[in-house]
Amino acid sequence: MPNYCVNKNAQANGDHEVHRDGCSYLPAPANQHYLGNHLTCQSAVLAAKQVYRQSNGCAYCSPACHTS
Numbered sequence: 001m002p003n004y005c006v007n008k009n010a011q012a013n014g015d016h017e018v019h020r021d022g023c024s025y026l027p028a029p030a031n032q033h034y035l036g037n038h039l040t041c042q043s044a045v046l047a048a049k050q051v052y053r054q055s056n057g058c059a060y061c062s063p064a065c066h067t068s
């Protein structure tokens with residue numbers, strides 16, 4: 001299962017983006033909140049929402065979980 005993290009910094013629209021390991025758009029390590037291993041990005045986004053209510057999948061590494 002891949003590791004996921006959520007960006008501690010919100011995007012301009014207020015979303016905290018959820019990324020999986022190896023994404024080209026990972027935030028700087030200091031801005032990554034580790035979410036652990038998840039089978040699906042849906043599960044990772046749910047975990048992120050426990051921390052940041054407005055969380056959204058990254059359009060590049062987790063397009064199935066990205067809503068615009």
Ligand SMILES: [Zn+2]
Binds near residue numbers: 019024026058060061
């Ligand atoms: Zn990503």
